[in-house]
Amino acid sequence: MSMYFGIDGETLWNPSNGAGRLFLRQLDVFEAEVDLPSGIGQGTYWGDPDTLEVDPAAYADFVHALVARHCRTGHSVILALSEGFVATAVALARRAGIDVEMPGPSSGDPCGGVKRDVQVPGNPRAGTADIATALDARAREMDRWMAR
16 A cells, blocks of 8 residues: 655655554654644545645745754754754655755855754754755655655
8 A cells, every 4th residue: 555645646655554653653743843734635636545745835935944944953853853854845746846946055054043953962964055965865765765
């Protein structure tokens, strides 16, 4: 069995039920963290309870907030816990035609201000550009692994 994530009847991702359920459970966690709805809900296009529709406008807002939050933290444990989910969310967004640019060093402070969740004594390797580069590489890798 598997799930379908799509827009207007077009399948963006067809994960196994296990991977799909895990992604949905993590959606709940990260919706609370960024205080935004993800825009992913029960679908009607295939008449199957294992289909989920992606609202592109809401999902774009969610993913942009997710990437900003990910880049803002300098906490190694938070980065490790969130990178796989955020990368998967970015890959799904890109498949939906949502432009998700990774923040770069030329944009000043691309993630909007003071870093949150900084651990003591801190991670000297976790600069915003490094985090964004790692996230972008992971999202591209996830896209190759995600079945349509």
